[in-house]
Amino acid sequence: MVVLVVLVGGWYYVTYGVLTETRRFLLRPVHKVIEVGFLDGGNRTDALEALWSSTRVAFIGLVIAICIGFSLAILMSQAKFFERAIFPYVVVVQAMPILAIVPLIVFWFGTGQQARVIVCVIISLFPLVANTLHGLQSAEQGMHDLFTLHHASRSVRLRKLMFPAALPFIFTGLRISAGLSVIGAIVGDFFFARGDIGIGQLLRRHANQLNGEELLAAVILSSGLGVTVFLVFGVIRDRAVGRWHEATSGRS
């Protein structure tokens, strides 16, 4: 809260203290940004529509990434052979700069919603796979021994031991991936610049038209979305594992 006041104060200082009258268009004052960006009817409708479009894309991308990520991690947790065979490719996908594959995606999938979702999946896959796999492998040997002693099948071991042990890691991965998926949705939208208008196109349009207030409002909107997603997944994690997990309990 204090930090927020300092930030807003600093912002005003730069606007009125540092910038001269003629250069003030570079950083508009806070109240103007809010007034024009969020309170103006037309801009607000635009912004909300863009927000909805980007959220939807990010969400679909995340769900797909979760499905793929879980399947891969479960497969790799079952045998070292699969881990050695698959994991390097996951690393490769993660290491590819998203800018490098955007043209490829346009080439293969066009510039519609599908293409944007693919960007989200690619960008958010790695933390899901890596964290889930690490989590599945995190149960202590002693616990595995218990299940061995009592003749637990593979699927029982997976459901009652490895999966619950992985939950804290999975939620950590989800939190990171959800944030990345939002970035993916905005970046994809920004580059493809076609179809449903999302936050990316909004940013581009306002930047091109030098609409200072609207541009800043869109920036705030996009980081707001990222932060919201981060917080929401934090709450979900605490709900799910906070009661028993040592490290997450007692934090909000």
Next chain:
Amino acid sequence: MYRGKSLPTDPVETHSGSLAFEAIGMTFPDGTEALREISFSLGKSEFVTVVGPSGCGKSTLLRIASGLLEPTAGSVDIDRERLGYVFQDATLLPWRTVQGNVELFAELHGIPPDERRLLARETIDLVGLQGFEGHYPKSLSGGMRMRCSLARSLTLKPPVFLFDEPFGAVDEITREHLNDETQQLFQQEGFAGLFITHSISEAVFMSTRVLVMSARPGLIVAEFEVPFDYPRPPELRFDPAFAELCGQVSHELRGYHS
């Protein structure tokens, strides 16, 4: 040889409740000879404790008895159906409450929910954890976790019960309480117990027999019969005969401590 399944019908009539090691040897792939020529057996109403220096192969012996590890020589004669086995640490599943943890083995053995809830209730009472059913392991003390681990194995009504230094990590007073309770459980439940420890007084207090093991390779070097009647009162610890026996075990152990 593994004797295969025996039906959990009447433990008194069947072979269950005894364990025999026949010339067990264990050499790990890296060349460490952990055990050599271990042979002893315990009968239905015996509680045998093995004491020995750290690293002499005690845990290895229990892992072999339980079937988690195959010995490189010799054989074990044991009924592993419903085997009781508690580890050095409690190994509770942190995401399950006390109730859920105690039900785990019964669950893995396919016992229906109502029945296992009842079994868990019973053994939770037996180890004195009433009122903590809804607690997660992170909010339990070390002694309580161990009690929970004991209760979990007791739900199976094990004919043979292996204990791998279960009370090594709790304080002295708690340990004595747990010793009193374990000894009572041994009486009530009538399992054959094989107990591992570093503590000589713990060994003498609970056991019908104490075996002393040497290190590298692990060998049984001495054997003591403990003559005291059950149930053993806590005051037995102040009995001169008790102290004398502890002294003898200690002397024997010292001779092989390297």
